[in-house]
Amino acid sequence: xxxxxxxxxxxxxxxxxxxxxxxxxxxxxxxxxxxxxxxxxxxxxxxxxxxxxxxxxxxxxxxxxxxxxxxxxxxxxxxxxxxxxxxxxxxxxxxxxxxxxxxxxxxxxxxxxxxxxxxxxxxxxxxxxxxxxxxxxxxxxxxxxxxxxxxxxxxxxxxxxxxxxxxxxxxxxxxxxxxxxxxxxxxxxxxxxxxxxxxxxxxxxxxxxxxxxxxxxxxxxxxxxxxxxxxxxxxxxxxxxxxxxxxxxxxxxx
Amino acid sequence: xxxxxxxxxxxxxxxxxxxxxxxxxxxxxxxxxxxxxxxxxxxxxxxxxxxxxxxxxxxxxxxxxxxxxxxxxxxxxxxxxxxxxxxxxxxxxxxxxxxxxxxxxxxxxxxxxxxxxxxxxxxxxxxxxxxxxxxxxxxxxxxxxxxxxxxxxxxxxxxxxxxxxxxxxxxxxxxxxxxxxxxxxxxxxxxxxxxxxxxxxxxxxxxxxxxxxxxxxxxxxxxxxxxxxxxxxxxxxxxxxxxxxxxxxxxxxx
Numbered sequence: 001x002x003x004x005x006x007x008x009x010x011x012x013x014x015x016x017x018x019x020x021x022x023x024x025x026x027x028x029x030x031x032x033x034x035x036x037x038x039x040x041x042x043x044x045x046x047x048x049x050x051x052x053x054x055x056x057x058x059x060x061x062x063x064x065x066x067x068x069x070x071x072x073x074x075x076x077x078x079x080x081x082x083x084x085x086x087x088x089x090x091x092x093x094x095x096x097x098x099x100x101x102x103x104x105x106x107x108x109x110x111x112x113x114x115x116x117x118x119x120x121x122x123x124x125x126x127x128x129x130x131x132x133x134x135x136x137x138x139x140x141x142x143x144x145x146x147x148x149x150x151x152x153x154x155x156x157x158x159x160x161x162x163x164x165x166x167x168x169x170x171x172x173x174x175x176x177x178x179x180x181x182x183x184x185x186x187x188x189x190x191x192x193x194x195x196x197x198x199x200x201x202x203x204x205x206x207x208x209x210x211x212x213x214x215x216x217x218x219x220x221x222x223x224x225x226x227x228x229x230x231x232x233x234x235x236x237x238x239x240x241x242x243x244x245x246x247x248x249x250x251x252x253x254x
Numbered sequence: 255x256x257x258x259x260x261x262x263x264x265x266x267x268x269x270x271x272x273x274x275x276x277x278x279x280x281x282x283x284x285x286x287x288x289x290x291x292x293x294x295x296x297x298x299x300x301x302x303x304x305x306x307x308x309x310x311x312x313x314x315x316x317x318x319x320x321x322x323x324x325x326x327x328x329x330x331x332x333x334x335x336x337x338x339x340x341x342x343x344x345x346x347x348x349x350x351x352x353x354x355x356x357x358x359x360x361x362x363x364x365x366x367x368x369x370x371x372x373x374x375x376x377x378x379x380x381x382x383x384x385x386x387x388x389x390x391x392x393x394x395x396x397x398x399x400x401x402x403x404x405x406x407x408x409x410x411x412x413x414x415x416x417x418x419x420x421x422x423x424x425x426x427x428x429x430x431x432x433x434x435x436x437x438x439x440x441x442x443x444x445x446x447x448x449x450x451x452x453x454x455x456x457x458x459x460x461x462x463x464x465x466x467x468x469x470x471x472x473x474x475x476x477x478x479x480x481x482x483x484x485x486x487x488x489x490x491x492x493x494x495x496x497x498x499x500x501x502x503x504x505x506x507x508x
Binding site: 001002003004005006007009093095098100107108162165166167168169170171172173174183184185201202203204205207208209211212214215216218232233243244245246251252253254 | 255256257258259260261263347349352354361362416419420421422423424425426427428437438439455456457458459461462463465466468469470472486487497498499500505506507508
């Protein structure tokens with residue numbers, strides 16, 4: 001009945017090539033948590049990207065003319081801006097300190113989700129950044145299949161990031177990769193208590209769970225990049241990030 | 255350590271004048287839940303509005319010329335649109351079926367948060383709608399003070415609604431009234447694991463918790479409009495909705 005989110009306390013710092021499924025199983029075991037079918041594991045994007053080796057050494061990036069121009073306008077490193085451009089379909093808005101893009105994965109976010117913090121120690125003496133996973137849905141599915149095989153249960157996997165939002169202050173956790181659980185739950189057409197038909201209610205369940213897990217993970221340190229969820233109130237099914245991307249023609253604010 | 259969200263199962267249908275604090279204490283007791291200091295209760299906007307009698311009988315509304323014009327363009331009832339206009343600072347966008355406004359309370363939402371579902375039975379034979387609480391922060395504070403007195407504990411109270419979002423499909427729970435807990439938690443300036451200073455991370459903790467609770471409440475029925483939260487990972491302090499409202503001059507998407 002209750003929804004319970006438990007941070008995994010013993011995930012070590014993740015390095016390229018690390019086996020996240022094995023790290024998660026070990027961390028679960030160290031806390032005495034036994035996976036059950038219907039459980040969900042929420043994983044911070046950063047450790048997926050690290051395991052997949054999505055580091056870029058800024059010294060290896062040659063900024064284009066477009067990147068140099070834009071970098072000047074937003075007061076950022078032109079090599080970082082070159083990567084932002086490469087990772088994006090297009091730039092939506094910018095001003096000093098901020099670039100909002102439509103990411104190649106479809107969602108709208110700042111700086112193409114490229115992470116500068118907790119990363120620079122990766123290569124001795126070099127300044128590195130971390131790109132988002134190449135295909136977070138595929139990363140989620142791979143992790144789900146391995147964990148399901150190792151633990152003989154049916155799971156959902158959510159890969160999350162923290163995004164700023166239009167209109168409201170503060171970041172909130174959002175889904176960027178989904179496997180084995182719904183992105184949206186569609187309540188359109190279900191009658192309400194008085195028989196009045198609800199005309200449109202699509203609930204962003206994966207994002208709501210991402211926000212819940214983000215709260216538990218915290219932000220500054222990387223101590224708890226995986227959260228175990230029990231009691232998700234909707235049926236598990238295959239799901240995809242694309243469910244959560246509003247088509248541009250339906251978006252009044254792009 | 256874990257964050258646990260438990261829906262209260264025995265909140266009856268709420269009527270104008272009902273004492274929400276008493277209903278909540280009874281529902282907690284019926285489930286054997288005993289409040290502890292640091293707990294948070296998340297309350298659906300709808301039952302706060304109902305207790306406060308925020309119903310409007312559409313038959314009593316005289317639409318202005320502006321409302322009639324806009325109603326035609328969005329294909330909605332001009333009396334409803336009149337109320338939307340009255341409840342809003344301004345209309346931001348519209349198209350058939352949708353009006354996005356800046357609500358008088360400061361946030362951006364569809365239809366000024368006016369609710370048409372689960373409401374029409376209120377006055378026999380009349381078509382009613384339900385406005386948001388007059389001052390949700392004050393409603394939250396009043397509820398908090400009463401519950402703290404009744405139960406001799408220190409609590410946080412969150413009043414939440416479900417909002418659609420720019421860029422992403424699906425509604426998500428958001429805070430519209432806050433008392434005794436932070437709206438934002440500011441991690442600006444805290445160093446990361448490698449000593450790199452995080453430049454800006456303000457986390458929308460109240461909205462993240464609102465999304466978590468919304469997931470537990472469900473949408474179609476009104477069975478569980480109150481969720482008990484234990485294990486909120488930040489310190490309780492006084493907080494306000496205004497923390498979460500992005501000032502227009504900082505908003506690239508308004």
